[in-house]
Amino acid sequence: MKQFKWQIILILAAIAAFFAFPYFNQVELPGDGFSTLGSDTVRAEVTQIIEEGEIDMGGHMQKYQVARVNILEGEYAGIVMEIDYGKRQIRSDEYDLAVGNKVMISISKTPENVVNAYFVDFIRTTPILWLTIIFAAAIIFISRWKGVGALLSMAFSLYVIIDYIIPHILIGEDPLRVSIIGSIILLGVTLYLTYGWTLKTHAAVISMIFVLLLTGALSALFVVLTKLNGTGDENVMFLMQAMETPINLRGLLLGGMIIGALGVLDDLVTTQASAVFELFHANPNFGFRDLYNSAMRIGQDHVAATVNTLVLAYAGASLPMLLLFSLARGDFGYLINFAFIAEEVVRTLVGSLGLIAAVPLTTVIAILFAQRAESLGKWEQVLGPEGSGGGHVH
Numbered sequence: 001m002k003q004f005k006w007q008i009i010l011i012l013a014a015i016a017a018f019f020a021f022p023y024f025n026q027v028e029l030p031g032d033g034f035s036t037l038g039s040d041t042v043r044a045e046v047t048q049i050i051e052e053g054e055i056d057m058g059g060h061m062q063k064y065q066v067a068r069v070n071i072l073e074g075e076y077a078g079i080v081m082e083i084d085y086g087k088r089q090i091r092s093d094e095y096d097l098a099v100g101n102k103v104m105i106s107i108s109k110t111p112e113n114v115v116n117a118y119f120v121d122f123i124r125t126t127p128i129l130w131l132t133i134i135f136a137a138a139i140i141f142i143s144r145w146k147g148v149g150a151l152l153s154m155a156f157s158l159y160v161i162i163d164y165i166i167p168h169i170l171i172g173e174d175p176l177r178v179s180i181i182g183s184i185i186l187l188g189v190t191l192y193l194t195y196g197w198t199l200k201t202h203a204a205v206i207s208m209i210f211v212l213l214l215t216g217a218l219s220a221l222f223v224v225l226t227k228l229n230g231t232g233d234e235n236v237m238f239l240m241q242a243m244e245t246p247i248n249l250r251g252l253l254l255g256g257m258i259i260g261a262l263g264v265l266d267d268l269v270t271t272q273a274s275a276v277f278e279l280f281h282a283n284p285n286f287g288f289r290d291l292y293n294s295a296m297r298i299g300q301d302h303v304a305a306t307v308n309t310l311v312l313a314y315a316g317a318s319l320p321m322l323l324l325f326s327l328a329r330g331d332f333g334y335l336i337n338f339a340f341i342a343e344e345v346v347r348t349l350v351g352s353l354g355l356i357a358a359v360p361l362t363t364v365i366a367i368l369f370a371q372r373a374e375s376l377g378k379w380e381q382v383l384g385p386e387g388s389g390g391g392h393v394h
Contacts, residue, residue: 153190179255215354276366299359
């Protein structure tokens with residue numbers, strides 16, 4: 001019952017913080033006036049397929065379609081225009097335009113005031129919305145109040161990134177400092193929302209802070225040693241050209257590493273802290289060394305699986321590039337020297353080192369909390385219970 005009370009208080013506090021946050025964080029973005037993805041697109045509905053056939057795109061034969069669409073929004077709402085799908089760009093033959101399809105189109109006007117419309121992509125909002133609803137229902141069904149807290153945590157994380165971290169970087173603030181502050185905000189809210197105001201969560205939060213500091217120090221060191229400057233991503237080059245406000249690209253790279261490590265560390269430190277408390281409940285006679293050794297055996301398996309997951313995630317994201325390099329018979333030992341590859345290697349290895357350090361560090365801190373839980377006395381009213389499902393062992 002006490003745990004339930006804390007969960008309700010935290011959820012209400014998070015909702016209040018969610019609505020209050022914009023008033024404390026009003027940032028005026030630079031008005032550079034450049035066009036970006038989505039800024040010149042509108043929704044339209046396909047009303048008729050006019051023509052279909054095949055076209056040679058540089059030796060590659062592909063299907064094309066010409067369709068009539070009704071513009072659904074913007075300056076040209078209600079006007080019927082023609083678009084082609086596959087005449088100007090490589091397209092997939094798996095999906096064709098059909099009457100009733102909702103699509104995104106780009107509208108441009110020539111100096112002679114001739115209006116042209118171009119196919120951009122299919123609108124996928126509805127199926128993604130249904131998938132989100134199913135996901136939310138599933139996590140609430142399985143985890144109950146913890147699931148509600150997890151959903152609020154996820155929403156708050158995205159909110160802080162989009163409404164705090166990104167705007168402050170765009171106005172020229174140091175990306176590393178902004179990312180650290182943003183990570184602390186995420187850390188202080190999301191873990192408590194998901195797991196409650198408990199000793200177990202306190203142990204996880206304190207461990208996470210130390211691991212983030214270590215990961216940040218390692219990132220800064222190896223970014224300098226490998227002479228990385230943050231220009232490995234082509235999106236950074238577009239950002240440099242579009243922005244009038246200078247951005248510290250090395251700080252942006254370091255900030256990205258810290259935020260990336262935060263998501264993986266969240267899972268590891270909370271699981272390890274839980275393992276320590278459960279082991280202590282299973283055998284309250286365990287001394288420090290016995291409890292440490294038992295918890296470390298669990299942590300070793302977890303960190304091995306998590307590191308492998310991290311490597312596979314980066315490899316999967318880079319698979320098209322790796323295929324292209326293999327097709328050109330490139331030397332992978334040579335490939336690692338390119339900035340865009342070296343950035344991912346350093347990001348993966350530094351993040352993995354943070355994971356490795358998190359296991360013994362979290363284990364020690366959680367043991368100190370678990371073994372002193374019974375002697376808290378009146379402090380338990382402030383620090384909260386041990387954890388969900390856990391009470392004092394007598």
